[in-house]
Amino acid sequence: MALMFWYDFSSTYSYLAAMRIAEKAAAAGVEVTWHPFLLGPIFAEAGHAGSPNLVGEAKAGYMWMDIGRRAAHRGIPFVRPAVFPQKSVAAGRAALALEGEERAAFSRAVFGEIFGKGRDCADLAVLADAATAAGLDPERVVAGASDATAKAALFAAVDEAKTHGIFGAPSFVTHDGALFWGDDRLDHALHWERTGMLPEGG
Amino acid sequence: MALMFWYDFSSTYSYLAAMRIAEKAAAAGVEVTWHPFLLGPIFAEAGHAGSPNLVGEAKAGYMWMDIGRRAAHRGIPFVRPAVFPQKSVAAGRAALALEGEERAAFSRAVFGEIFGKGRDCADLAVLADAATAAGLDPERVVAGASDATAKAALFAAVDEAKTHGIFGAPSFVTHDGALFWGDDRLDHALHWERTGMLPEGG
Numbered sequence: 001m002a003l004m005f006w007y008d009f010s011s012t013y014s015y016l017a018a019m020r021i022a023e024k025a026a027a028a029g030v031e032v033t034w035h036p037f038l039l040g041p042i043f044a045e046a047g048h049a050g051s052p053n054l055v056g057e058a059k060a061g062y063m064w065m066d067i068g069r070r071a072a073h074r075g076i077p078f079v080r081p082a083v084f085p086q087k088s089v090a091a092g093r094a095a096l097a098l099e100g101e102e103r104a105a106f107s108r109a110v111f112g113e114i115f116g117k118g119r120d121c122a123d124l125a126v127l128a129d130a131a132t133a134a135g136l137d138p139e140r141v142v143a144g145a146s147d148a149t150a151k152a153a154l155f156a157a158v159d160e161a162k163t164h165g166i167f168g169a170p171s172f173v174t175h176d177g178a179l180f181w182g183d184d185r186l187d188h189a190l191h192w193e194r195t196g197m198l199p200e201g202g
Numbered sequence: 203m204a205l206m207f208w209y210d211f212s213s214t215y216s217y218l219a220a221m222r223i224a225e226k227a228a229a230a231g232v233e234v235t236w237h238p239f240l241l242g243p244i245f246a247e248a249g250h251a252g253s254p255n256l257v258g259e260a261k262a263g264y265m266w267m268d269i270g271r272r273a274a275h276r277g278i279p280f281v282r283p284a285v286f287p288q289k290s291v292a293a294g295r296a297a298l299a300l301e302g303e304e305r306a307a308f309s310r311a312v313f314g315e316i317f318g319k320g321r322d323c324a325d326l327a328v329l330a331d332a333a334t335a336a337g338l339d340p341e342r343v344v345a346g347a348s349d350a351t352a353k354a355a356l357f358a359a360v361d362e363a364k365t366h367g368i369f370g371a372p373s374f375v376t377h378d379g380a381l382f383w384g385d386d387r388l389d390h391a392l393h394w395e396r397t398g399m400l401p402e403g404g
Contacts, residue, residue, distance in 0.1 A: 046258025056248025058369035167260035
């Protein structure tokens with residue numbers, strides 16, 4: 001029994017979730033598995049021209065304001081990346097070439113490079129720095145970005161995400177298949193994972 | 203000092219917010235003003251072909267599931283309306299022709315007709331029933347739907363919503379201009395209205 005955490009490295013709200021899910025899940029006594037995937041093909045299939053968060057100036061402006069507001073409140077850095085959305089294929093593969101706590105630590109570090117420092121995760125040097133920050137061997141991690149097995153795993157992750165009904169990120173899927181979309185709903189997902197129901201006020 | 207609650211009668215998540223905001227605001231000691239507006243022109247200007255919640259089967263499916271799940275949890279009825287999205291112009295005008303607690307009570311009743319019973323708020327008979335349910339004179343309320351002042355007020359409401367940066371509904375605007383989008387963020391908006399900051403865990 002574990003809560004699945006589905007994220008795309010290019011997703012702003014996935015950053016917020018990635019930086020707090022381990023602590024919140026531990027406090028709730030819930031195990032988490034980390035599932036990088038790609039929103040691009042899912043957005044394209046749904047008929048979005050690009051990120052739905054960027055449709056219209058008002059919505060895009062709100063997103064950046066809201067991310068900054070919440071990051072400041074949570075005491076985590078936020079720098080709006082010059083490149084956005086980013087190509088998250090290499091980062092996704094590199095993360096999938098790792099397992100368990102290594103994948104989680106590397107993923108947090110990649111998010112930190114992107115949204116904590118404003119860097120571009122399509123740059124392999126950024127992935128190497130994230131690996132180092134996570135205490136991993138950068139050469140081994142960067143090799144994962146061009147690994148054939150990881151490449152196939154990323155395609156498979158997109159397909160698996162679709163089977164869960166996932167259309168955005170972050171998404172959380174409980175062991176009994178309940179889907180929650182958005183960093184806002186992390187508390188709901190954790191409570192459901194433990195109890196099979198929404199929390200009070202949910 | 204009051205928290206502004208911006209809603210479109212055709213908005214599913216506005217239903218969830220409308221049915222709980224009075225109680226939650228009272229508990230927080232916050233005054234609320236009710237602001238019906240129209241998402242249609244705002245979506246069109248942003249480049250949406252229709253409701254962003256309906257882009258792609260997965261997202262639309264999630265929305266209906268999620269609304270039903272939360273409504274059940276909160277003990278409020280939910281019937282998916284056969285007509286969706288709905289034309290909310292008449293309901294918006296009728297609501298704007300009322301003031302204060304009459305507007306709030308009528309608005310809750312309209313939402314109840316739409317999402318609690320599955321009826322179409324473009325039907326004036328539905329607005330009459332909502333007025334009766336809210337303890338108001340149905341003839342007077344329905345007359346508001348074709349009132350010239352209310353018509354102008356609804357246009358003005360859309361313009362005012364834009365000045366607050368509103369791009370979706372429900373939206374909450376605090377007395378110091380902070381914007382929160384979504385029923386999920388009601389607690390944050392109420393806390394900000396009182397304290398000028400996000401709540402713990404926000």
